[in-house]
Amino acid sequence: MSHFNLINTLYDRGLISHITHKDNLQKLLQSNFISLYCGFDPTEESLHVGHLLPLIVLKRFQMLGHKPIVLIGGATSLIGDPSFKQKEREFYCSKNIDIWTKKISKQISCFLDFNCGRNSALLLNNNKWFKKINILSFLREIGKYFSINTMINRSSVKQRISRPDQGISFTEFSYNLLQAYDFFLLNQMHEVNLQIGGADQWGNISAGMHLINRKSKKEVYGLTVPLLTQSNGVKFGKTESGTIWLDANKTSPYKFYQFWMNIEDKNIYNFLKMFTFISLSEIKKKEEQKYIDNKIIEDKTDLAKNITRFIHGEEKLLAVERITEFLFLKGLQNITESDLQQLKQDGIPAIKVEKKIKDLQEALVLASLATSRTQAKNMIFANAISINTQKIKINHLFKNQDKLFGKFTLLSRGKKNHCLICW
Structure with missing residues (x-):
């Protein structure tokens, strides 16, 4: 993948939803190394x-060879981004945001190289400049460049x-200016000339480009990635049992792996393009051979x-x-006590019972396999429940023989x- 075809590669992999001044950006990447940034608000741990x-x-x-900057929204997370939210976000206290910032920063440090010389990744927090800002100066020097009509x-x-039951508060309405100011400052301090984000960030990214153009007369760029949804319209990464987190303590690696094993077959090859670094030619070959000896399961x-390896x-x-x-393969016929200890250690969902x-x-x-006794009862009668791989058809009372090695x-x-x- 050369500098010249990076944008084309991102297109071919389905990684671009919107892009500004594509040809100009492509020329810039061809002749220069650039700094780019993406922001993450710490509204969860x-x-x-x-x-x-x-x-x-x-x-x-x-x-x-380009320099990625990750901006943690320590300040903007106190406001909440209204982009395509049905109602106002819950406000979080500064203490929680500080804790979540540390956890998310640690996660991000696993994805990018922060020690590779000139293009080492950089981690910043917008609280650094917003906590010093004067509201009157901000409104005079930044607010004047934004038209309420456009916003x-x-x-x-x-x-x-358009929803009288919800509306939008001035607090949320101002978020657009704050993110625009982030882009402006990063352009000033670190020569950042490209912002990336999810497709729902297009309005905020455009606002930043507008501000830089008006104040500094510079052309900068924006690029968004698609927001993925499942066939039922639910946001990608949400399941009936909750969100699929990157933190192993919130979503076990086993559950994370199974999430990808359970995606719809029609998404396999697009997701291989988007989420992996396997070459496009190899993915194309896989897709062409997917029905030979049921290779589609192999590809999933x-x-x-x-x-799972990447995360x-x-x-x-x-x-x-x-x-x-x-x-799925061995079953429990020949399982040993050490095997079960290993399963517990490896991260299969487990509960300790003392009563x-x-x-x-x-x-x-x-065990969080049912939300209520009524749901559990229905599952049992539907023949959906097994104990030690044996189907149970009635509301079972546990006996000693149900306890493998007296423990599991x-x-x-x-x-x-x-x-x-x-x-």
């Missing part, structure tokens, strides 16, 4: 799979204004392995493969959801 594409694009730029007509704002496994590392991937081998469990319904709720019981819902009860 972890990033999730929806944040992966911007990080992958930053990494692709860095691999070609109101942005689709993300119009959507909220490749996708799951590549992304959690080789050691955690090997652990996931051990769990998968036992649950007597009343019945199977209670166990399913405790594998509780399963269907073929893909498991929990190890540790007695």
